[in-house]
Amino acid sequence: MTVPEPYDTASDNALSLAVIKLLKGVVYQDDDPDLWQQIMALQPRIRDYVAVLGLVFQLDEAEGYAWLATREDDTGNAPLPRLMSRRQLSYPVSLLIALLRRKLAEADTSGGDVRVILDREEVVSLMRTFLPESSNEARLVDRIDSHINRVAELGFIRRLRNQPDKIEIRRIIKAYVDAQWLNEFDQRLADYQRHITPADDTSDNREGED
């Protein structure tokens, strides 16, 4: 649908608002129930509109969030320029994301509390196990802090208002960190592992050293 049809201005305004908010990032039901209502009502029109931009409107009604993703083109047309940028993730940031995803999955299997909130210390100890030993404790914590900030920029966690030491895992992480992504990560890590340890016996030695 590329030809604009005459709509009444009030709902046009609502459509604009919904699309702009979605382009700016994930929309959560809890954060803005009014906007959420609008988005639910305007679903088909949002879908059509963002399709023009090469995007797919995604909605998880049960979890209460909506977001836009690049449409993977399978029609053989020349690919559109990307509107949603792809971010490069450093190894520790990727690892942190995977670990947070695990925390969320664990919380889901153990009880019905929707919100998963961790102390910064918990995140640090979560990460510490996998990072090289460092004699400078403060630097290690600083580094982990910067990884945390990076994950926050991606929108997978947020710090609680007035309590910067508390970190909430946002549920959208489920949409982005799926089995496919984790599998790719696992594969690449396996490739790297093979690359640095060509023979089996050296790998045994390395493990012994740790």
Add this chain to the structure above:
Amino acid sequence: MDYASLSQLRRLHPAWRLLLADHAPLIISFLDAAFIQPNARVLAEAGLRSQLEDLLFQLRETHGEAAFPRSAGDYLNDWADNDKGWLRKFYPPGSDQAHFDLTPATEKALGWLESLTQRQFVGTESRLRTVFDLLQQMIAGTETDQQARLDDLHSRRAAIDREIARVEAGEIAIMDDTAQRERFQQLSGTARELLADFRQVEQNFRQLDREAREQITAWEGSKGKLLEQIFGERDAIADTDQGRTFRAFWEFLMSPTRQQELSEGLARVFELDAVQSLQPDARFKRIHFDWLDAGEQTQRTVARLSRQLRRFLDDQTYLENKRIMQLIQSLEGRALALRATPPEATLMTMESPQAGIHLAMERPLFSPPLRPVIESDVDAGDESDVEPDALFNQLIVDRQRLAGHIRDTLRDRPQATLAEVIERHPLQVGLAELVTYLSIASEDAHASFDDSRQESIHWTDETGTGRLARIQRVIFTC
């Protein structure tokens, strides 16, 4: 109650451990004052902490500074820890502040301690009557024989007829004071227990939820079998005994006639002399509102748990979760092996949920950077014509006062112009005050500026000179 299970209970049950705790008197008195006495369900961290700080302050006054060395926040977190389990700490949806609730175990310990101290007498008659009533209800409620039911109803009618006849004859039996007091005691006891039950009910629901989730996670067979196992034909949570009795209770309580009956009944009972002599807590008259509050909280929890559980059982989630846990485990193994030589290069990418829209037109055009000219020479003055008072006599315009003037002027009319406001409350400090009025008007949604009309504002400054300002008309409305 054998030795082994009791010693395990003493080690593991939060209620028993609360009684054994070093600070038990502090914890129990505090929790009683914060939750039980005001019939409070859930309290926000900030309020609870300041309440505890007050108590700690008082205790330190009498028992010395070293009596309770830790901060109130520390204590609360400690009591909410899993190995203590006296408080439940959680973040309700939509709030970044932690909230606390008593655990049912704590409530039991508190209730038991209370039973040690209270009770002027133990009413046995009313309890016996309750037993008979319950027996009667069960027999009548399960009787399927039509004739037996009719017989029962007839015999009850006969009893009522006899009583009517007695009252008509002027024979009115009055319940004596002891019987009144006894019943009131049982009434208030049961009512409070009911409130306490909500915590247990909610905990039971949580337990049901956890059990269902454990079953789902550990399930090895087919999905269909799992659904059959968990749901059968029913909702995993709402259709348990716990769910059904709670729903029945809730419907009963929500009926407006029941609520009115409770309000009126409690009010009348409170006026009885015998009841007054017990000096009942006046808050008890409103206990059904506390029930409503507490019940609603439980209701919300149950609805949320049911919703969550259904989502958890959703096809994709169910299958993905297992796969995801496997993958992350494998990942963790590799990461651990690579601990000393982590990859430097970027392995992964991820799409951002934010569109990177940067319009060329939004970028600022080049403008030469402003070079401030810094005069480094300072000429020393002779201070002869400097009035230092100017530093101290800064003019302060009180916005609140001006806003008050606007409200005052609007009291007897639907709208007023700024000129009318100033006519009623003349400017006291001149132009600064006028500017503040304009600033208030520009921020106020109920104020408008009319560009087409002008108004004159007059005032007299401190030297006695008359001043005049011409401004566009400003209209305030209610």
